[in-house]
Amino acid sequence: DADVTQTPRNRITKTGKRIMLECSQTKGHDRMYWYRQDPGLGLRLIYYSFDVKDINKGEISDGYSVSRQAQAKFSLSLESAIPNQTALYFCATSDPYGTGGYEQYFGPGTRLTVT
Amino acid sequence: GDSVTQMEGPVTLSEEAFLTINCTYTATGYPSLFWYVQYPGEGLQLLLKATKADDKGSNKGFEATYRKETTSFHLEKGSVQVSDSAVYFCALNRNSGNTPLVFGKGTRLSVIA
Numbered sequence: 003d004a005d006v007t008q009t010p011r012n013r014i015t016k017t018g019k020r021i022m023l024e025c026s027q028t029k030g031h032d033r034m035y036w037y038r039q040d041p042g043l044g045l046r047l048i049y050y051s052f053d054v055k056d057i058n059k060g061e062i063s064d065g066y067s068v069s070r071q072a073q074a075k076f077s078l079s080l081e082s083a084i085p086n087q088t089a090l091y092f093c094a095t096s097d098p099y100g101t102g103g104y105e106q107y108f109g110p111g112t113r114l115t116v117t
Numbered sequence: 118g119d120s121v122t123q124m125e126g127p128v129t130l131s132e133e134a135f136l137t138i139n140c141t142y143t144a145t146g147y148p149s150l151f152w153y154v155q156y157p158g159e160g161l162q163l164l165l166k167a168t169k170a171d172d173k174g175s176n177k178g179f180e181a182t183y184r185k186e187t188t189s190f191h192l193e194k195g196s197v198q199v200s201d202s203a204v205y206f207c208a209l210n211r212n213s214g215n216t217p218l219v220f221g222k223g224t225r226l227s228v229i230a
Contacts, residue, residue: 006160035217042222043222044206044220044221044222044223045161045206045220045223047217050217060217092160092161094161096217096218104149104210104218105151105163105166106163106217106218107163108153108160108161108162109160110159110160111159111160
């Protein structure tokens with residue numbers, strides 16, 4: 003089984019709808035991240051969490067919110083989806099006390115289309 | 118702030134050609150440096166890393182050397198294969214323990230037979 007899973011893998015929704023993307027991990031890592039990927043723009047950080055009680059905004063948090071329900075779960079919500087939120091979304095985890103260099107481990111991604 | 122600059126793609130090579138993807142960085146202190154690879158339809162996975170100056174990371178025939186004097190971490194492979202077609206991301210972490218990875222914009226590589 004994958005260490006970092008994301009659900010759903012694909013989603014099509016309409017403008018104005020609320021949608022939640024979920025991320026679960028079995029790696030036991032405290033740190034979790036949400037990124038979006040757009041062609042030509044690389045990965046941009048939306049939110050990150052260093053433990054259950056810690057939530058931080060990334061460079062593009064407007065229009066998004068997150069919830070860290072447990073060490074293993076980190077959800078991303080779009081309160082009112084708009085077409086320019088169409089993108090590929092990735093969840094990632096890391097363990098700063100593991101191997102050196104703060105490597106991050108990524109889920110398979112959720113492809114979201116807002117029509 | 119910290120930043121990573123990669124050569125723009127796409128890069129198209131014939132099988133068995135030599136590959137170089139340039140990466141330079143701006144950061145305070147002594148960051149750790151990474152190359153991630155994203156195969157079609159998949160998430161990112163770590164390809165190699167280097168945690169201090171002059172370290173060489175290597176994996177699957179790919180290599181990159183941490184050059185502090187030129188603030189670079191160029192990715193190289195002597196003979197690419199069709200299966201190397203992917204998007205490659207350079208990234209850094211400041212090693213402070215309190216900041217996420219900073220990624221470059223990615224370079225798409227296509228290898229043709």
